[in-house]
Amino acid sequence: MMKNFFHPHLPTLSKNKVLRYFSFSALYFAQGIPDGILYFGFPAWMAMNGKTPAEIGSFVGVLIIPWSFKFIIGPFIDRYTYLPMGRRRPWVLFGQIGIIMSFIGMASIIDPLDHMGQMMVAGVILSFFSAFQDVATDAMAIDILPKEEQARANGLMWGSKTLGVSSSLAAGSWMLNQVGFSAALLTLAVAVSIIFLVPLLIRERPGEKFLPLMHGKSSPEAEEHHLDSWKEIFKSLWHVMTLHYSILLMVLLFIMGAAYNFMNTLIPIFTVQKLNWTDQEYSQVYSAASLFGGLMGMFIGGYLLDHFGRVRMLSIYYLMLILLTGGMAYYEVHWLNSHFTTAFIFAYTTLYCFSTIGLLSMAMKFCWKKVSATQFTVYMAITNFGFAAGPKLIGPIREAYGWELTILAFAVIVCVVLLMLQFMRTKVYTHQLEEIEFADHLLEEKIHMTKQVFAKKYE
Numbered sequence: 001m002m003k004n005f006f007h008p009h010l011p012t013l014s015k016n017k018v019l020r021y022f023s024f025s026a027l028y029f030a031q032g033i034p035d036g037i038l039y040f041g042f043p044a045w046m047a048m049n050g051k052t053p054a055e056i057g058s059f060v061g062v063l064i065i066p067w068s069f070k071f072i073i074g075p076f077i078d079r080y081t082y083l084p085m086g087r088r089r090p091w092v093l094f095g096q097i098g099i100i101m102s103f104i105g106m107a108s109i110i111d112p113l114d115h116m117g118q119m120m121v122a123g124v125i126l127s128f129f130s131a132f133q134d135v136a137t138d139a140m141a142i143d144i145l146p147k148e149e150q151a152r153a154n155g156l157m158w159g160s161k162t163l164g165v166s167s168s169l170a171a172g173s174w175m176l177n178q179v180g181f182s183a184a185l186l187t188l189a190v191a192v193s194i195i196f197l198v199p200l201l202i203r204e205r206p207g208e209k210f211l212p213l214m215h216g217k218s219s220p221e222a223e224e225h226h227l228d229s230w231k232e233i234f235k236s237l238w239h240v241m242t243l244h245y246s247i248l249l250m251v252l253l254f255i256m257g258a259a260y261n262f263m264n265t266l267i268p269i270f271t272v273q274k275l276n277w278t279d280q281e282y283s284q285v286y287s288a289a290s291l292f293g294g295l296m297g298m299f300i301g302g303y304l305l306d307h308f309g310r311v312r313m314l315s316i317y318y319l320m321l322i323l324l325t326g327g328m329a330y331y332e333v334h335w336l337n338s339h340f341t342t343a344f345i346f347a348y349t350t351l352y353c354f355s356t357i358g359l360l361s362m363a364m365k366f367c368w369k370k371v372s373a374t375q376f377t378v379y380m381a382i383t384n385f386g387f388a389a390g391p392k393l394i395g396p397i398r399e400a401y402g403w404e405l406t407i408l409a410f411a412v413i414v415c416v417v418l419l420m421l422q423f424m425r426t427k428v429y430t431h432q433l434e435e436i437e438f439a440d441h442l443l444e445e446k447i448h449m450t451k452q453v454f455a456k457k458y459e
Contacts, residue, residue, distance in 0.1 A: 010202070010203070012146030013144045013204050014144055014204060014207070015205075015206065017149070020144060021149075021156050022148070024156070025160040025161070025193055025298075027133070027166065027195070027198065027199065028156075028157040028161040030099070030133070030192055030196075031134055031161050032160070033099075033164050033188055033192055034099060034103070034126055034188070034192075035161070036166065037169065037172040038060075038170050039060060039063065040264070040283070041168065041172040041173045041176065041283060042059070043056045043060060045176050045279050046113070047279065048272055049330045050346065053394055054395040056265070057391040057392055057395055058118070060100070060265050061388050062264045063120075064387045065127070067131045067388075069381065070131050070380050071381040075234070077091050078372040083218035085203075085208055085216075086208050087143060088137075088204065088373070089140065091139075092133060092137055092140060092199045092325070093196075094136075095129050095132040095136055096192065099126065100189050103186065104125035105122060105125070105417065106122040107183075117316065122263040126337060126440060135376075135380075136381070138364070138373070138380070139376065140204065140372035142364055142372035151310075151366060152302035154301075154302070154360050155299075155302025155357050157359060158294075158353060159296075160298065160351065163298075165294075166288070166289075166294065170283055170284065173190070173287075174280065175187060177245075179343045181334065205219040208222075233371055233374060236370050237367075237375060237378070240436065243429060245424060245425060245432075246366060248424055250382045252359075252417055252420055253382050253383040255416060257383035257384060259410055260352060260356070261386070261388075261391055262390035262409070263325070263410045265274035265391040266396060267282075267345065267348075271285075274335070275341060288346075293349040293352065297353040297354055297357050299360075301354050304354075305357070305358055309426050311422075313354075314362075315421055318417060321348070321355070321411070321414050322414050322415055325408065325411040326408060336419070366426075367379075372410055392405060
């Protein structure tokens with residue numbers, strides 16, 4: 001029975017386009033489950049139970065810390081792996097198991113609202129495993145996906161993550177209020193366990209093992225790209241990270257990370273404490289908005305990037321975000337109209353989804369396969385430094401300037417990013433990366449030939 005379950009001729013990611021899209025979509029959906037409850041469900045639930053904006057902002061800010069240290073996880077994944085099971089797959093499995101166990105551990109906290117310290121610790125542990133799974137999944141996507149599939153795959157992946165967030169938010173918020181904290185988290189653990197079957201049963205390349213004690217061996221392609229030297233990893237990373245446009249991308253990622261998590265954390269506080277929505281009312285609207293944005297991103301987000309280009313589409317998205325939030329700040333008189341505020345949340349969430357797909361696609365395109373885990377995680381770590389900083393701005397700005405200018409602050413930040421984006425030249429960067437790859441290939445050939453000459457000389 002087990003032999004048939006792990007059949008050696010099951011299709012693999014490297015050989016099946018549909019399977020690639022399905023697998024990465026499923027893994028990103030799994031990432032959305034902890035995100036939905038941690039960053040959206042819990043803040044609304046805490047606001048409903050009287051926690052202050054500063055307390056909620058601090059809680060969310062602490063959760064981001066493990067994501068900000070993905071730059072440590074990336075090199076570790078590039079340097080160490082069990083190649084017979086795939087270059088990245090062992091770490092994807094590790095991250096998924098950690099998420100499941102973290103949900104179970106967090107469910108054991110008694111009276112979580114009165115034990116915020118324990119909640120923060122448990123949340124940080126859950127965020128760590130989520131970050132680990134995220135790094136491994138992104139690295140596997142960069143390794144496996146052909147360049148021409150990356151934009152479309154990013155649309156499917158981020159759309160799936162948004163669906164995971166909205167599902168987790170809607171179901172988690174309902175369960176928090178109806179069946180309790182522990183039951184809600186244990187249910188989410190079961191959901192992640194089901195998705196765990198995807199990386200368990202699908203290998204990266206033909207001939208690899210499903211599990212350590214089973215038959216199989218490492219593939220030549222995985223061995224070719226694997227780096228077994230810290231010096232080589234960081235030397236290669238330095239080459240690509242110090243290019244002009246890579247530096248510009250890092251600045252953009254930091255600022256937009258701060259802007260996005262500023263607004264994402266502000267919305268539940270604003271709707272619950274200013275507009276007197278219940279946390280379930282907010283959760284229902286936001287989860288529906290996330291579902292809509294995610295579906296739109298899945299079906300047309302990648303297509304628009306392919307057809308019109310990343311820089312052009314990001315510029316359009318940012319301009320629309322500026323106009324949207326500027327209008328929301330200006331029309332205070334309509335805030336109590338639930339239709340008006342709901343429309344704003346739908347529009348913001350959709351634009352957030354589309355622009356995030358664009359940024360992720362650009363960051364993935366900028367990566368060099370030799371150090372894909374490290375390079376992409378540096379980009380994402382910088383984004384998460386911004387994510388950690390963003391919510392901490394809410395308390396000071398809100399206390400000093402009121403709700404209107406707090407909302408408008410987001411538009412001001414995006415204006416800065418829109419201006420900087422006009423200096424980005426992705427084609428120039430791609431050409432520079434190709435030159436580095438070619439030079440690196442020539443160097444490897446020269447070293448190989450030199451070794452052969454010496455071997456023949458001393459035979």
